Amino acid sequence: MIDRSEVLHIARLARLSLEETEIEAITAELSSILDHVDQISSLDLEGVEPTAHSVAQSGALRPDVTMESLAKDAVLSQAPATDGSGFEVPSPGGGS
């Protein structure tokens, strides 16, 4: 149903680093789940509209005015690394 190379591709898309020992197990688990959910492929869905949301409402707008937001210090206090004015991250190019 799903093979090793697809699992590695999906893990890459999801930014998950899988251990070599996990790959086989997760491949088997995902295959078993996909086998089950594939039941819906037997349904005739011709002409059925998709439902993204159960609330029939669109365009819930508020006036376009500035409102108070969270204090910067309070937000930065929960960051793993900060220079006091923003979030610090490792270099995108590799190395830290």
Next chain:
Amino acid sequence: MSSELTTLSATAASAKVKSGEVDPGELFEQWLERSRLDDLNALSWSADSVPAEIHADGPLGGVPLGVKDLFCTIGVPSQSGSKILEGYLPPYSATVVDALTAAGAPLLAKTHQDEFAMGSSNENCAFGPVLNPWDRGRVPGGSSGGSAAAVAAGLVPWALGTDTGGSIRQPAALCGVVGLKPTYGSVSRYGMIAFASSLDQAGPITNSVADAALLYSQMTGRDSHDSTSVDHPDPVTQVAAADLSGVRIGVPTELSGEGIEPGVLEAFNASLELAKSLGATVEPCHLPHAPHALSAYYLIAPAECSSNLARFDGVRYGLRVDPGEGLDAMYGATRSQGFGPEVRRRIMLGTYALSSGYYDAYYGRAQRVRTLISQDFDTAFESFDVIATPTSPCVAFELGSKTADPLSMYLSDFCTVPMSLAGIPAISIPNGLSEGLPVGLQLVGPAFSENRILGIAASLEAAIGFDGSAARL
């Protein structure tokens, strides 16, 4: 001053505070002592003292509240059961928590849950499993297992849970308490750490239908911070037991036969007989697409989760694991070590269902099945006032008995997932015991029919006469 305040129902305690008979500080103090008896791992945090301000003149009369871990509570750990958020102290509180505090339900404790609300047993909690107060070798259900166990054990008078595919109703059933999953949109989701945004909904877990109605009455309303929230067209005020004469109860054959344990089915049928004796008509009905609900759910919910949980990247909050090989390696290491196996599995499943080449076959089809499931309910409610099913196909199972096979765990949600996909309200009430363990009865109504299902639930609750005192610590 009485030392028995914690044996009062939340509704009764609230009335006594409002009449001046009970001091809200004393009430809080006594519940604080109760919360310290927790040996079930139900609570993730509890207050260290009586709050400076209790809005005891509010509608909830100062009765303290247990809150599921995933609700943001300012300055109080809000971890969603995950190592990736261990020790996270939000800079703001969820709208519904603020509303309940203002209405007179001060925060007493936070409760453990399955990681990011993904699970049906609480065994996916990064901080250890919650034990069922009826039998400590068994699970309390999930994902709001800590809230359900805490209410059943009398550690908190009432609690908030959240339900995405059954996470309020199933643990309520397995712990012998009441759990209401409200109509989607009736309660703001702002400040709830998200799992699947088109399904997640907060609701009360309580010892009685009256307590559930009282707590829910203060939870509803449109919130400018949640564009999917709406004002309830028929707000719950005070619920009286409904006269069941002439009430039409539909029993979907798809959810009340195959796959249900015999003891659960026996209790279910006995309560249908009770309903008949009170004047209700009970007839079979059909939800032909309900057997496909689980498949649709396990595509839609993981798809939404894979998108929602992208925010946990080691940058703005929570855990960071940095192997020193650049930003991308930091993302991968943080997420792999911060998320537990079930969360990783669902992120993978959802990413797959949304990926190029598979989107139409999986996510797109699941959304169409969702439409058919909603239409099934619409059709059924043309002939019936309420739909009844068992809440869980089984009683509380033994710890570890389903962890090896994710699919067998998913099947625990068989009876609760269709309502979540349709966004309609459903309540689970205690329906007696099977093998000495609680069984739940689920009552389901059309969108915004909380008054109706609470009224019918109150009548059946009185007729069933469940005694949950054996679970009290």
